[in-house]
Amino acid sequence: MEKDFSEIFQSKIDEELKIEPKDWMPEKYRQTLIRQISQHAHSEIVGMLPEGNWISRAPSLRRKAILLAKVQDEAGHGLYLYSAAETLGITRDEMYEQLHSGKAKYSSIFNYPTLSWADIGAIGWLVDGAAIMNQVPLCRSSYGPYARAMVRICKEESFHQRQGFEILLTLSKGTEAQKRMAQDAINRWWWPSVMMFGPKDDESPNTIQSMQWKIKRFTNDELRQKFIDVCAEQVKVLGLALPDPDLKWNEERKHYDFGKINWEEFWQVVQGNGPCNKQRLEARKKAWEEGAWVREAAVAYAEKRKQKESLHAA
């Protein structure tokens, strides 16, 4: 019986039909999706923190409004994604629990600090840029609710990326101090952004199965190469440089060659030893714990309302 279901399932996937919440799916497919979608949702929520760090200090009212709206968009992305994950049979509270306990991960990039205003530009250009490379193929994910959430998210992300690039472009045309600030931000955010695509293909345990299930469409290294090729061109528009002396166009491969990635740093940050891992998680836990009485009050009030209404009805 299971075998029949499993064949129907894979044939749907092969025909590019979407899997919907009520359809049969292998348990491992469900678990893989829960892991991936909740990790993505957590990344949106934790990702609010480094950028939120500059809302109060944004250098103009226009920039302040744009940044606040952007961080708010990320909260919205978190909402869609938590909802998509909930269709797989896990609650938002359970996912928070996994985040707070360290069981669930979020994108390591958000464990790096935002030290200057230019970081807001660099995050938009590089981090959102890398995220888009990862996410555009997810709009065709085999799981319907995830694919649909990603369509909305990708539209907003590409808007964010343009805004980020525009911040850097303005800085690059500005004073010496502004150019220095922009270059410094690119120096610090470049390598962590390159690492956002995850481990090398031969060290990425989930890739093969995820590609067969069409949860994933390209490998980590394919996407990474694409990202580097794009950025190597875009940085010329800024008149700035990527911090990689080995970055060079390879005519034969029709791709940019690039330097060695510091995987030691990557794994250290994943394991919780990045510059801001502790602060990010603490901030999330604090918001959650200090909000407990608010959520309890909302539930208690709703209960009271319900009781009053049923009294009126009776």
Place this chain on the structure above:
Amino acid sequence: MTKQYLIDYTLQLADNALILAQRNSEWCGHGPVLEQDIAISNISLDLIGQARNFYQYAATLIGGNATEDSLAYLRDAIDFKNNLISEILNGDWAQTVLRQFLVSTYQFYLYDALQKSPDQQLAAIAEKALKEVTYHVRWSSEWVIRLGDGTSESKQRIEKALEEIWPYTGELFIPVQHETDAVTAGIGVDPKMIEENWKQKVSTVFSEATLTLPPQNIWMHTGGKNGIHTEYLGYILAEMQFMQRAYPSAEW
């Protein structure tokens, strides 16, 4: 020549919106519920929008090199005319939503009257802002009711918040010179004229929230509209204005 009172009156409207927006935006990423994190950030965004409209108008009245940013980022506390209630600490969620309710209700009646001002700019900004503020009043009053009539802890917290905030509400309705001049000129709104409506609305919501209105004779803090602020404003400005001060005349 533009009358100084009109500039000051417009700046007061702008400063009130901006300083409260700055405070509310501190919640972004730290709210008690994701949906409410979005809601308070949204209110903050609306207030920044209102502030920008008023600053842009003030800049045209002032002329010269004045811009919305020079007015927001290059004046010191003594020149800020916001009510003290905008600058006090966020405190907990109870204090934040209660302050929002008291201020939004004040803004509601203020903008409702101001949209009939013969000053077309002020009237147009007020008309647009009124739509946003109508939602802010609804959202914040619902929270006041929910917390007042929620659990014993939430009730205790909102009562404490009320004790903290109430002494900052008197100032809203005591006109200072530039307000009186704007009223005399027929352009501004007499704060005394909206006080009754404000009290009425507050007492309706409080009664649903099972909260008691504080006694009449409480001493009220004043000074904000004349540039005499709490200690908090200096820190708000130090943070908000840092970039413009550290990198004078750069473009962002």
